[in-house]
Amino acid sequence: MELINTIILPSDDQSLSKDIFTHYVHNEARVLLVVLGKDDEAKALVEKAAKLTGSAGGPRVVIWARKPTQIDEETAELTHGPSVLAAVPPDDDRSELGKFDPKVRAFALSLDDEIRDVIKTDEPVNFLRAFTAFAKAEAAS
Amino acid sequence: MIAWHRAVATSLVLLTGGCGTTSPSSGSSGTNSARVVSFTERDEDNGVQPVPRGHIVDINSTLVIDLDRVKLLRKVGDSASLEFDQGQLDELDVAQRVSKQALDALPLLSRAMDRYMSSAKTRDDANALSAELRGVANAAIAVLTSDLPGFEAKFGERLATAAATGQVEIVDQYRFLFEEATDAVDRATTALAAQADAKGVFVQFGGWIVSRGARRPLHLPGFDEYPEGERFVVERIVLELDAAQQAQLKTYAEIAKQANEQGLLAAIDLERQGRALLARLGIDLEATIAGIKAKADEVTTAGAGLADGAAAQLVTLIDGTKRDIDVCLGFARQLIGKYSAASSNPGDALSLVAGLQSDLGELLARSRALEASLKDKVRQLGQLAVQLTAKANELGAEAAKIVQLVRAPIETMIAQFRILTGGQQINTDTLEFGEKVFKLAVGSVPTQTELNLINTGQRRSGDQLVFKLAAGKGDDPKTRRTLEEHTISMFQVLPHVEPAAALVLANPESRTNAVQGDFHYAPGMSFLLKSGSRKSMLYNRFFDPGIGINVAALDFDGDDNPELGVGGTLSMFRDWVQLGYGYNFGTDDAYWFLGLSIPLSGVASQSR
Numbered sequence: 001m002e003l004i005n006t007i008i009l010p011s012d013d014q015s016l017s018k019d020i021f022t023h024y025v026h027n028e029a030r031v032l033l034v035v036l037g038k039d040d041e042a043k044a045l046v047e048k049a050a051k052l053t054g055s056a057g058g059p060r061v062v063i064w065a066r067k068p069t070q071i072d073e074e075t076a077e078l079t080h081g082p083s084v085l086a087a088v089p090p091d092d093d094r095s096e097l098g099k100f101d102p103k104v105r106a107f108a109l110s111l112d113d114e115i116r117d118v119i120k121t122d123e124p125v126n127f128l129r130a131f132t133a134f135a136k137a138e139a140a141s
Numbered sequence: 142m143i144a145w146h147r148a149v150a151t152s153l154v155l156l157t158g159g160c161g162t163t164s165p166s167s168g169s170s171g172t173n174s175a176r177v178v179s180f181t182e183r184d185e186d187n188g189v190q191p192v193p194r195g196h197i198v199d200i201n202s203t204l205v206i207d208l209d210r211v212k213l214l215r216k217v218g219d220s221a222s223l224e225f226d227q228g229q230l231d232e233l234d235v236a237q238r239v240s241k242q243a244l245d246a247l248p249l250l251s252r253a254m255d256r257y258m259s260s261a262k263t264r265d266d267a268n269a270l271s272a273e274l275r276g277v278a279n280a281a282i283a284v285l286t287s288d289l290p291g292f293e294a295k296f297g298e299r300l301a302t303a304a305a306t307g308q309v310e311i312v313d314q315y316r317f318l319f320e321e322a323t324d325a326v327d328r329a330t331t332a333l334a335a336q337a338d339a340k341g342v343f344v345q346f347g348g349w350i351v352s353r354g355a356r357r358p359l360h361l362p363g364f365d366e367y368p369e370g371e372r373f374v375v376e377r378i379v380l381e382l383d384a385a386q387q388a389q390l391k392t393y394a395e396i397a398k399q400a401n402e403q404g405l406l407a408a409i410d411l412e413r414q415g416r417a418l419l420a421r422l423g424i425d426l427e428a429t430i431a432g433i434k435a436k437a438d439e440v441t442t443a444g445a446g447l448a449d450g451a452a453a454q455l456v457t458l459i460d461g462t463k464r465d466i467d468v469c470l471g472f473a474r475q476l477i478g479k480y481s482a483a484s485s486n487p488g489d490a491l492s493l494v495a496g497l498q499s500d501l502g503e504l505l506a507r508s509r510a511l512e513a514s515l516k517d518k519v520r521q522l523g524q525l526a527v528q529l530t531a532k533a534n535e536l537g538a539e540a541a542k543i544v545q546l547v548r549a550p551i552e553t554m555i556a557q558f559r560i561l562t563g564g565q566q567i568n569t570d571t572l573e574f575g576e577k578v579f580k581l582a583v584g585s586v587p588t589q590t591e592l593n594l595i596n597t598g599q600r601r602s603g604d605q606l607v608f609k610l611a612a613g614k615g616d617d618p619k620t621r622r623t624l625e626e627h628t629i630s631m632f633q634v635l636p637h638v639e640p641a642a643a644l645v646l647a648n649p650e651s652r653t654n655a656v657q658g659d660f661h662y663a664p665g666m667s668f669l670l671k672s673g674s675r676k677s678m679l680y681n682r683f684f685d686p687g688i689g690i691n692v693a694a695l696d697f698d699g700d701d702n703p704e705l706g707v708g709g710t711l712s713m714f715r716d717w718v719q720l721g722y723g724y725n726f727g728t729d730d731a732y733w734f735l736g737l738s739i740p741l742s743g744v745a746s747q748s749r
Binding site: 004029030048051052053054055056057058059060111126127128131132134135136138139140141 | 254257258262263264266267268270271274275278279281282285293296297300301304307308309310311314318
């Protein structure tokens with residue numbers, strides 16, 4: 001499959017994965033959709049989201065962290081926008097949101113490096129959901 | 142049903158700031174208003190602008206007339222007592238507006254995206270893109286959270302279809318979303334319209350052009366079967382004087398000639414000009430004054446006569462009543478005296494008893510006569526009261542006539558001023574839909590029509606267009622209620638050139654010529670470039686400024702052979718006043734001039 005505007009973090013090199021992730025989050029002024037995991041649904045989401053990034057070099061980028069634990073610390077440092085907090089069910093452990101949570105399939109980051117949407121594992125994987133995540137990040141950028 | 146409409150209302154808060162930063166200001170007029178009908182003007186120079194309510198359009202423009210179906214449903218529902226969910230209508234309204242604004246903003250976003258793609262993609266570049274993207278994205282979130290019936294599935298399908306052929310551009314994704322939202326709103330309104338149609342509700346929309354009091358219906362495609370009007374273009378460049386201006390120029394030539402000999406005041410005769418002006422305003426001053434005086438005399442005389450007549454009748458009545466009572470009382474006293482004396486003289490008892498019957502009969506007869514007389518007097522008094530009331534009413538009517546006589550000229554002047562500032566007042570109640578105006582089911586009301594003013598026949602600056610939207614139920618015309626009325630004035634708003642005759646008061650800079658006094662008077666013509674206002678009636682009807690060229694037939698050397706003077710001029714107040722600087726090519730003299738284009742009547746000598 002051809003994935004435009006998509007960065008796949010190397011599963012076998014944690015250090016490089018951290019560097020790439022940190023670079024895109026803090027140095028690239030892009031709206032990011034970070035997809036976590038390597039199951040079929042994660043893969044399907046990456047494929048669909050990549051189609052919605054538009055032309056190569058556009059403002060949307062998909063980061064696929066097939067091994068999410070590689071970027072646990074970096075993710076934990078990210079702040080969450082108010083809309084994300086509102087979207088997280090009360091029984092969730094919000095303090096753990098930034099770390100790899102098996103309930104989180106993906107999250108969208110605004111230009112200001114804030115998490116603006118979280119796609120949960122129990123949500124359908126489709127174009128509409130991927131678009132919504134990007135739109136929420138862009139609305140807050 | 143999911144309360145999707147509540148979500149839209151909540152999301153509106155997001156949009157207010159967000160979308161506003163990216164939406165072009167050229168959204169349709171009355172975006173936030175409850176008006177069903179809105180107008181957009183497309184002028185001859187390809188300018189496009191919304192027409193605010195009651196304002197002004199260029200006389201040769203095309204009007205694009207939009208009818209908002211959601212707002213129509215709301216008004217029809219109110220008018221025909223249909224129980225629509227007002228909350229649902231509110232939110233359909235919002236979703237429709239949000240989508241329209243966002244779709245209007247997409248060209249800007251597209252350009253911003255192009256700039257970003259060709260940039261170095263620094264943070265500044267990203268921020269510049271974000272400034273355009275934020276509002277559209279907020280609008281998208283508002284629509285996404287609205288849960289419009291059927292919207293999500295359609296939008297998802299649209300994205301999937303587009304993605305099947307490759308990358309989907311970001312601007313396209315947003316366009317798909319707002320187009321699908323618009324379609325979802327249309328589907329919802331169609332369902333509501335079907336409810337109105339089932340109840341036999343009909344809608345009519347018609348227009349009229351009102352020119353100098355005459356009115357004729359307009360053809361609005363989709364709403365009637367009137368034929369299109371005569372094609373008539375109001376020329377934007379006119380260089381020839383019309384008949385009235387030619388007559389004016391002739392008058393100015395006569396006045397100029399006499400003014401050069403006797404002075405301006407003698408030539409124009411201010412008193413006569415004042416009377417002529419009043420006559421033009423429809424005020425016959427002398428007749429008005431004479432009328433007021435005659436009516437005042439009439440009322441005074443009538444009042445005095447009424448007072449005298451009523452008083453005399455009242456005295457007669459009172460006198461007659463008093464006399465009748467006195468006669469009756471006199472007879473009674475006479476009887477009392479007779480019978481008092483009889484009681485002291487028993488010898489006359491027999492004759493008294495014999496006369497008693499006839500005396501009592503006489504007293505009874507007189508009492509009855511007095512009663513009848515009093516009744517008659519009361520009746521006469523009643524008649525007098527009626528007469529007095531009638532006379533009083535007559536007096537009141539005469540007094541009202543006097544008030545009217547005094548008020549009429551004032552009202553005429555006020556009306557003239559109103560026309561200057563706000564246009565002609567039209568009694569729209571008298572504008573009735575003709576047989577050729579369709580009665581449309583709500584669901585089949587066109588959401589847009591066009592009116593090319595060029596195809597509305599002869600018209601002139603200041604003429605007005607009136608539009609009416611009405612709804613009724615069944616076949617009974619009595620059920621028809623007017624939902625909206627719109628009045629639009631037409632002026633030559635776009636730049637145009639028009640001629641004006643002028644009495645030129647030229648002041649030569651050099652004193653080597655034969656000009657006596659400060660001014661030399663001459664007839665002249667100006668060709669003025671003007672541009673009207675879309676906002677101010679007063680500007681168009683009163684200030685009406687222009688800039689142009691003045692050509693005058695001067696005679697600075699006094700040889701009765703006119704020299705050509707040409708100058709630049711500024712005009713104000715419908716060309717009544719012009720100021721300029723010119724050059725006399727015959728005598729090589731430069732001159733300042735004041736041009737007057739006030740409608741003067743002929744020279745003094747002709748009218749005396």
